[in-house]
Amino acid sequence: MTNRIDATFAKLDRPALITFITAGDPDIKKSQSILDLLPASGADIIELGMPFTDPMADGPVIQAAALRALDSGASMKTTLQMVRDFRKNNTDTPIVLMGYANPVYQYGMDVFVRDASAAGVDGLIIVDLPPEEDDELYTASKAANVHLIKLVTPTTSDERLKTVLPKASGFLYYVSITGITGAASADVSAVKNHVESIRKATDLPLAIGFGIKGPDDVRQFAAFADAVVVGSAIVSEAQKPDGDVATFVKSLRSAL
Amino acid sequence: MPDLKKNSLPDERGHFGIYGGRYVAETLMPLILDVEKAWSDAKADAKYWAQFDELMRDYVGRPSPMYFAEPTTKKLGGAKVYFKRDELNHTGSHKINNTIGQILLALRMGKTRIIAETGAGQHGVATATVCARFGLPCTVFMGATDIERQKPNVFRMKLLGAEVRPVTSGAGTLKDAMNEAMRDWVTNVHDTFYIIGTVAGPHPYPAMVRDFQSVIGKEARAQILEREGRLPDLLIAAIGGGSNAMGLFHPFLDDASVKIQGVEAGGHGLHHKHAASLTGGKPGILHGNMTYLLQSNDGQITEAHSISAGLDYPGIGPEHSYLHDTKRAEYVSITDDEALDAFKMCTQLEGIIPALEPAHAYAQVMKMAPKMKKDDIIVMNLCGRGDKDIFTVAERFGVTL
Numbered sequence: 161m162t163n164r165i166d167a168t169f170a171k172l173d174r175p176a177l178i179t180f181i182t183a184g185d186p187d188i189k190k191s192q193s194i195l196d197l198l199p200a201s202g203a204d205i206i207e208l209g210m211p212f213t214d215p216m217a218d219g220p221v222i223q224a225a226a227l228r229a230l231d232s233g234a235s236m237k238t239t240l241q242m243v244r245d246f247r248k249n250n251t252d253t254p255i256v257l258m259g260y261a262n263p264v265y266q267y268g269m270d271v272f273v274r275d276a277s278a279a280g281v282d283g284l285i286i287v288d289l290p291p292e293e294d295d296e297l298y299t300a301s302k303a304a305n306v307h308l309i310k311l312v313t314p315t316t317s318d319e320r321l322k323t324v325l326p327k328a329s330g331f332l333y334y335v336s337i338t339g340i341t342g343a344a345s346a347d348v349s350a351v352k353n354h355v356e357s358i359r360k361a362t363d364l365p366l367a368i369g370f371g372i373k374g375p376d377d378v379r380q381f382a383a384f385a386d387a388v389v390v391g392s393a394i395v396s397e398a399q400k401p402d403g404d405v406a407t408f409v410k411s412l413r414s415a416l
Numbered sequence: 417m418p419d420l421k422k423n424s425l426p427d428e429r430g431h432f433g434i435y436g437g438r439y440v441a442e443t444l445m446p447l448i449l450d451v452e453k454a455w456s457d458a459k460a461d462a463k464y465w466a467q468f469d470e471l472m473r474d475y476v477g478r479p480s481p482m483y484f485a486e487p488t489t490k491k492l493g494g495a496k497v498y499f500k501r502d503e504l505n506h507t508g509s510h511k512i513n514n515t516i517g518q519i520l521l522a523l524r525m526g527k528t529r530i531i532a533e534t535g536a537g538q539h540g541v542a543t544a545t546v547c548a549r550f551g552l553p554c555t556v557f558m559g560a561t562d563i564e565r566q567k568p569n570v571f572r573m574k575l576l577g578a579e580v581r582p583v584t585s586g587a588g589t590l591k592d593a594m595n596e597a598m599r600d601w602v603t604n605v606h607d608t609f610y611i612i613g614t615v616a617g618p619h620p621y622p623a624m625v626r627d628f629q630s631v632i633g634k635e636a637r638a639q640i641l642e643r644e645g646r647l648p649d650l651l652i653a654a655i656g657g658g659s660n661a662m663g664l665f666h667p668f669l670d671d672a673s674v675k676i677q678g679v680e681a682g683g684h685g686l687h688h689k690h691a692a693s694l695t696g697g698k699p700g701i702l703h704g705n706m707t708y709l710l711q712s713n714d715g716q717i718t719e720a721h722s723i724s725a726g727l728d729y730p731g732i733g734p735e736h737s738y739l740h741d742t743k744r745a746e747y748v749s750i751t752d753d754e755a756l757d758a759f760k761m762c763t764q765l766e767g768i769i770p771a772l773e774p775a776h777a778y779a780q781v782m783k784m785a786p787k788m789k790k791d792d793i794i795v796m797n798l799c800g801r802g803d804k805d806i807f808t809v810a811e812r813f814g815v816t817l
């Protein structure tokens with residue numbers, strides 16, 4: 161079977177919208193209902209955060225989301241169950257699980273990839289697992305037709321790309337800032353220059369994320385990206401008393 | 417037994433067996449590789465070490481004495497007990513050995529801003545001190561709980577010109593301070609050097625910090641050989657992240673006759689809240705390295721507890737995990753109450769107020785010495801003085817200051 165990520169990029173003739181939410185935030189039931197409404201609201205790919213107590217690459221918004229989720233009983237198992245439930249009504253929107261190495265390591269990397277793939281997961285982003293340390297997960301992912309998505313950042317030199325790219329698949333995730341999620345927006349022209357130079361070294365689709373907050377940001381970065389990722393802004397919207405994730409995601413999508 | 421030759425580990429990717437490594441976000445990888453390169457250049461540079469040695473002697477006050485703790489020895493009625501007196505160092509603990517080494521490296525790399533995490537505040541003070549000395553701005557991340565229980569050190573850091581940033585996430589202790597320091601590092605990767613305070617974090621930190629702290633063990637080895645004409649039978653040191661312990665242990669690793677004990681914080685006891693990662697945890701990945709961690713079955717990190725802020729950490733340096741698995745070192749735990757009793761006894765018997773961290777080591781000495789022969793020798797690392805802890809101890813003794 162073709163991986164849904166590949167199918168999505170092959171089919172779209174515009175940049176993709178990737179939306180992030182934390183699985184189980186603020187509780188599993190509400191989180192499931194948000195997850196389920198994302199495709200119809202305009203999400204092309206869904207990143208589902210696996211909550212972790214010590215999310216070192218995340219700012220206050222996603223840190224708080226992870227703790228809310230854990231407090232409400234979220235676990236690796238409930239996250240996979242959310243994906244299974246999502247797949248009951250949706251068979252083609254790709255799901256990428258994003259998180260940190262330790263919960264995956266405790267689950268057992270092999271077993272985790274197998275269970276994730278069976279649940280309907282298409283890709284994994286493990287923030288603190290650079291290519292130097294990812295052999296086990298890389299091999300398991302390859303065998304299960306799950307993409308292990310690689311990050312590139314403003315600090316990634318051409319030299320460093322040679323270490324990152326050979327193991328990259330699905331798409332490349334360009335972290336637009338040196339910093340944590342939810343931080344200030346990046347300088348668009350600096351990102352553009354770097355992204356253009358990275359494109360010379362790879363044919364993979366390039367997604368840009370971190371610091372993208374609303375339709376204006378989406379428009380600016382989408383001008384030279386294959387996908388844009390919005391995370392903290394969606395998590396914040398869901399937290400507002402009168403928050404409306406569907407409408408917010410629609411507004412992001414209409415900027416594409 | 418696996419090859420434990422002193423300088424053969426870690427391997428070139430920073431692994432001690434399965435432990436250690438470099439589990440960091442891609443943003444940091446190029447910088448970590450830079451630090452590693454700068455460190456391996458510096459390590460081979462005699463001028464770098466000449467500057468390090470001079471500062472150790474004239475600024476820190478090394479070598480620290482090897483003191484025969486006669487009252488303790490008499491009272492316990494067994495092995496001869498020696499203290500390696502690193503509490504006499506400038507700033508009051510072993511932490512300065514490491515911050516001197518790292519700031520010299522930061523300067524070599526042309527970095528212009530320093531960050532650090534701190535638990536007890538000793539590493540924060542030691543970092544603020546070298547930043548004052550070398551004229552670099554310094555930001556120290558410290559958990560809000562620790563700020564409360566280590567007030568004197570917070571004020572010292574501020575006097576030294578450092579900015580102390582309170583961290584309120586989690587339990588507001590060392591783990592949370594380290595998370596926040598790493599977030600700052602990712603954000604300010606171009607100009608900032610992160611002075612990690614213990615033998616943990618991504619490679620090359622565990623090996624690098626060990627190499628700086630090994631000054632303790634090298635001196636101790638020479639001093640005890642001179643004094644007693646032979647090696648000690650037992651080394652004892654307290655373990656938070658494990659830097660004072662690694663510093664004492666490492667130069668003795670090849671000496672099979674020397675037994676080694678690391679003392680973790682048993683907090684309220686191993687069936688309640690504690691900070692004994694080796695005795696009560698299992699291998700996992702946090703703060704850039706694979707090591708033993710206190711965690712749930714789902715891989716969520718659990719909060720540690722110790723009366724000693726410097727030991728209140730759910731992880732441990734990866735080389736200790738390796739020494740534990742290979743059984744070269746033995747790891748035991750001491751509870752809050754035992755440490756407090758030891759604190760009192762050391763103070764009253766020796767006229768030395770120890771920090772609560774080495775009070776844990778002293779409590780282990782109290783257990784071991786009576787069981788040993790009169791001509792056996794124990795060397796304990798007295799790695800810090802207790803001035804910073806008087807508020808915590810007063811509160812436990814029901815005294816208002």
Ligand SMILES: Cc1ncc(COP(=O)(O)O)c(C=O)c1O
Nearest residue numbers: 538656657658659660726773800
């Ligand atoms: C006096 C003293 N001893 C020990 C420690 C624990 O650190 P480590 O295990 O790295 O020596 C600290 C940490 O703050 C300390 O201040």
